[in-house]
Amino acid sequence: MRLTRESINQNVVRAQYAVRGELAVKSEEYRARLKKGDKTLPFEQIISANIGNPQQLDQKPITFFRQVLSLLENPQLLDKEDVLVESLGYKSDVIERARRLLKEVGSVGAYSASAGAPAIKESIAAFLERRDGFPADPSKIFLSAGASSGVNTLLNVISADVNTGVLIPIPQYPLYTATLSLLNAKAVPYYLDESKAWSTNLEIVKEAYEKGKAEGVDVRCIVIINPGNPTGASLAEKDIRDVIDFASQKNLVVMADEVYQTNVFIGEFHSFKSVLRKLQKENPGKYDGVELASLHSISKGMVGECGHRGGYFELVGFDSEVEAEIYKFVSIMLCAPVIGQCLVELMVNPPKEGEPSHELYQKEYSAIFNGLRDRATALHKAFEQMEGVECTEPQGSMYLFPTIKLPAKALDAAAAEGRKADEFYCLKMLEATGVCVVPGSGFGQKEGTLHFRTTFLAPGTEWISSIVKFHKEFLDKCR
């Protein structure tokens, strides 16, 4: 029997991952046509607002990071320090950092230890201590190929059988449900509260948990994405305390996806680790059993180095035998990309005030941060002008997730094509404007509501105007 869609692993067939689905593929076809000089399309460029991929669009890499990486890739350059300094403008801290990292990893072309280079884990632990004000243990840190690979590891270990359930926020980044599909485990959805800027509503979480339990599901874990993807929500400390307290009561592993921790425009980021440690300090003994895995990445924030596939997760409160199984799991894939590991180190340990590269680093970092905030605001303003569109004020992450209300005629037209209404809308947007966004159904949304997710990474305002114009024409046609 040859392999067919029907005969292969049905867990793969069932998995859904819209971020790189049909619309993304279609947008790449358009891009190829434009590149070949096709003049028949009603737009001149493709705006890939479907995926948080900063450097594909406007974001320039941070100079300090890339200077260090260039030396790691070609250590022979370190023999010409004078040329580096005098002719190429490399500062002394760039050279020192490259030497130090090379001393630790040997060659970036060599496998590191399975869970990552020890010195890089130590540097991450030092960062976590500075960030949280509580100690961190390097031996509980695992480097990964982006946070996605960390999520994959953790869900693989947690998912014992078809009955394992994991509480997943809806809307969610579809990595979670796709991975649970692959593992044939159950996503137990809990809805985020759109009326409260997409925050976590503990009552709704409880209901979802109880419903899962009532159906016989072995609910083991709760996933929180903070700041939120696709929602952009930034959780208050109180919300985080509530989640941890609930997890403690129900013995749930807390999986905190904190990859957008520096993309915060309103209020400030609170790490799950710091809140857990505070709770433990305030209530001796009570929260000692909480198991927390928190994830971070070089792909987001002002770093934006998606293509380098770097990240890590930290474990708190896990059984040492379970940690050993996690170690074995990651060792089967040998190690995370070493140059990506080095970038993690640079991210968590950037030039400090007074060091030669600090000024430029700070300038570049702020420019990216401000640029993202300004674009988010401009896009939000545009959404406010659009009929039937409502959108929470931008708080964090790289996305806006507006609600759209479409007229009955549009819903019928979508149904006639056998498409979900939001998918239909996004497809028409792509066809009219070259802007690729992702339908809300790709992330999950309340029955009867429609959304789409767009990044605010693309430069300029023309593409935003083109969305506004498309929307008006779409509605006019459907009245």
Place this chain on the structure above:
Amino acid sequence: MRLTRESINQNVVRAQYAVRGELAVKSEEYRARLKKGDKTLPFEQIISANIGNPQQLDQKPITFFRQVLSLLENPQLLDKEDVLVESLGYKSDVIERARRLLKEVGSVGAYSASAGAPAIKESIAAFLERRDGFPADPSKIFLSAGASSGVNTLLNVISADVNTGVLIPIPQYPLYTATLSLLNAKAVPYYLDESKAWSTNLEIVKEAYEKGKAEGVDVRCIVIINPGNPTGASLAEKDIRDVIDFASQKNLVVMADEVYQTNVFIGEFHSFKSVLRKLQKENPGKYDGVELASLHSISKGMVGECGHRGGYFELVGFDSEVEAEIYKFVSIMLCAPVIGQCLVELMVNPPKEGEPSHELYQKEYSAIFNGLRDRATALHKAFEQMEGVECTEPQGSMYLFPTIKLPAKALDAAAAEGRKADEFYCLKMLEATGVCVVPGSGFGQKEGTLHFRTTFLAPGTEWISSIVKFHKEFLDKCR
């Protein structure tokens, strides 16, 4: 309930991966002790002969590759072409290649398309055409994070349920059985023929297949590692023809792990793709249904860039709907590391004769090749002198896999410690010499036989002498 070894995914618990198991962990502890100045150990350095990690040991990266990568990491350097050329010795083809790759991928910090950057897939296809003399289709090529990640993708898609079986050579690289364990599918072992230099014996393959079928296993795929890991075998074209013919008769997917394709000392490498195309040409229609997935990597060969996690697989004869599911699967992890993808491009398209970097490239490449062959020969010679040790002449890959015969007293001592005899032997070797090898039981071996796998990557001959000395003393103690 908190997570425990008993409550987590038992497929993870059951998975075995000895290459980075207990001995490797112990060797790293010794390394840390030596680094801290510990003088109580009977050796002064750790030789990690347990893993094919060339750049951890002596192998230097190829200059052309790393020069290009340094420019990809810091494209600002391209603004100072005169400095690059005059002060740093970068040749014009280095600069041209970096410009071309940057034009194709944009930034190495951006996600590429899920299956890899289109231009890199085209370059791989061109390489395959040159290598095999038959066309290759870029749309059937998937970039991966090392070959391991490609194997993971393919086995995920193929393994429909607990009844799926995959023919696996024994001894094997344990990635295969570990991944099948994780997927709760079945490894159907077929033994390689040690008496014929570890080649594939079709009669044995048939027996294994029939045995699997008789037990009700849905045998779907045959894995061949050529050149062999851990055996070093290099298959003759006839053997490959036989395997393809058998796969065709039984409708088995052929998974050809060809990561050691340039590590061949005796005879020449025959790719499964070229042999399949020849068979198809000679027998019109007969082999059209064969499904072949062949894998390659930047980690091995003279490239040895393990830490960069790059590789690809090419599909031949797969159903397009199955290809679409493979695409979706890889898209969930977003993309392979982009700098690793670029390194794949450099590997398959190195400087050509007459180009400025060619001479140095060729010199470095040959020096690595000759060094590996010479070390393999020296190690083999040492094994020939050791009592009770037999080892096939080195043919290819990076490993030797000698048989060892141990006296009854040694077997008893191992049993008393609750260890397998080869594990006991390798542990004693590590404790006495600092040389870390992997027991044959980590790869599988015929009942009643004992082996170990060692790389021949480590420089010098001292560590080889230390193995010879240890072996003699070990035997003397056990007589």
